[in-house]
Structures are given as C-alpha cells and as structure tokens.
Amino acid sequence: MSQNALEVKNLTKKIKSKKIVDSVSFSVEKGEIFGLLGPNGAGKTTIIRMIVSLINRTDGEVVINGHHLDQSFAEAMSSLGAIVENPEFYKYMSGYKNLQHYARMAKMKISEERLQEVIKLVALESAIHQKVKTYSLGMRQRLGVAQALLHNPAILILDEPTNGLDPQGIKEFRQYLHDLTTQGISVLVSSHLLAEMQLMCHRFAIIEQGKLIHISTMDETVEEDNEEKREVGFEVDKPEQAISILRNSDIPYEFIQQQHSTLTLKLTKSSIPLINKWLVENEIGVFAITVRKSTLEDRFLEITSPQGGKQQL
Known part of the structure; x- marks a missing residue:
C-alpha cells in the first residue's frame, strides 16, 4: 500500500483556452496536515473539487490511498472524506439523528460503535442529542467533520474550514485536526488564514495563477539561517x-x-x-x-509578490 494518503500528478483544468490549474503535482503523507495556500482565485478550490470529483479534470492523475481515481473509483472515494462547502444538516433534528441519517446512506455499514467513536473524536458528546439549530458554527463544523469521518477515510479534505469561526473556535478546530492525525488520518486543508495555517500544517504548497510555485515543510519555511538577516x-x-x-x-x-x-x-x-x-x-x-521571527505570511509575500506583497489574500 502507498505511503501517501493522496497523490496528485500533473493535475490540470482548462476552460476553453484558459488553464485554471496548470500541471499541479503534490502528495499528502499518511498522518500529516498538508495546506494549500494562495491568493483568492489562485485555483485552490478548483484543485480540491477535481480531487473529490465534483468537477472533471482536463488532465492528470489522482491517487487516493493507493487507488487510482480513474481505475478504482469506488475504492478511491471510500478512502476519502471531504467538506468542500459549509456542511448542511437538518436543523430540526439532533446532531445524532443527522449522523444516523448519513450513516444509513453510506455504501458500507456504519456501526453504532463507529458513530460513538467519531462523536467522541470531535468532542460533541455533550451536545450530540441537541437539535442542530442550537449549534454554534464551530459545533456545526465539527459535526461536519464527524459526518466526513463516518466511513473511516484515509484522508479528510477541507476547503476553508475555519471561515466564520471565532478565535476560540479556530483554536479548538485546529486541535481536533491534530488529534485526527494521531489516529493516522491525513488532512488536506485550503485556507487564506496564513497565521492559522502556520500553526496547523506540517507541510504546505503555494498555488499562484493555477501553478504550484513552492512546496516545503513549515519548519523549513519559518526557520532562518544564521546568516539570514x-x-x-x-x-x-x-x-x-x-x-x-x-x-x-x-x-x-x-x-x-x-x-x-x-x-x-x-x-x-x-x-x-x-x-x-x-x-x-x-x-x-x-x-x-x-x-522578530519570520512568519509564514512573510515567506508567502516574499514568494508570491517580490515587489513587496501587494497581492490581496
């Protein structure tokens, strides 16, 4: 079995004559949080939507937990959990009833034991029997993660998961993701919150105008050489x-x-x-x-905007 939870090879999306995503390649190792960074409109969401098969690829390969998306679609998708937009639930039902509903729709049998396991994993035990309409945005995000984890995927893919969360909610959500990696689950996350991504991710890639222009570990990026000013x-x-x-x-x-x-x-x-x-x-x-230590924001602006960081995130 592959050592990577996700491999993306020469991923390309073309609309008419314009390349929205241009030959992007990267991998996500098992048990790591990998970040996709880039200005608005850089192509991050398009990349994610191609990986989860919400839109077609023009070219390139996607391999999920060793399964090629084109050759073993069902096996690949069963290894994947995703929240691409804000998770939607039946607000008049409890969190537990919502999870039961999604469990019944799953292609594989989801046991009561697994339900309880994911509820505990996202720390919703005390609120799981309350109606979703009483949940805060952070609680709904965690319920969304629980739903995405029901079938025990190898990788969880999240597009701007902390949008709308307050600082405490962001901190808690980050901790939940780190807890997931201790269970061997990998996470691919896209965000424009650079300070938060610095705390969250082990490695990251920067996408600009549809191209991958930088990839490294977070430590390599913020660590400074002795002779660097x-x-x-x-x-x-x-x-x-x-x-x-x-x-x-x-x-x-x-x-x-x-x-x-x-x-x-x-x-x-x-x-x-x-x-x-x-x-x-x-x-x-x-x-x-x-x-004053260099931050991910400093490095991001150096890499994407040599003239002084005038790009809008």
Missing part, C-alpha cells in the same frame, strides 16, 4: 547615544527604527552578540534583546 530589537537606557555609538562600529547592520527606548536593527544572527557587546563596552545599558 532578521529584525532585532535592542531595549537600551540611552537610545540616542546608542545610535551614535553604533554608527562608529564596523558591525554590519541596517537601522530600521527607534521607538521609545527600543532600537530595531536588521542584522544576521551572528551579529547580535557583537552589537550587544559593543553597546555594553560603550556604557550603554541593554535591558532586552528581542528577535
């Missing part, structure tokens, strides 16, 4: 005098700003102790040194 704040007792003293040093740095008693400089990691030593030796008291 970063912004560092030095809180000092005599900021104006410190600026004058730094001008006389031969340590390479770029002055960014002074805000109250903090000087922000752009310099390499190896230069931080040298700046600190120079200030102290010149009788400048240094109270704190703060390194």
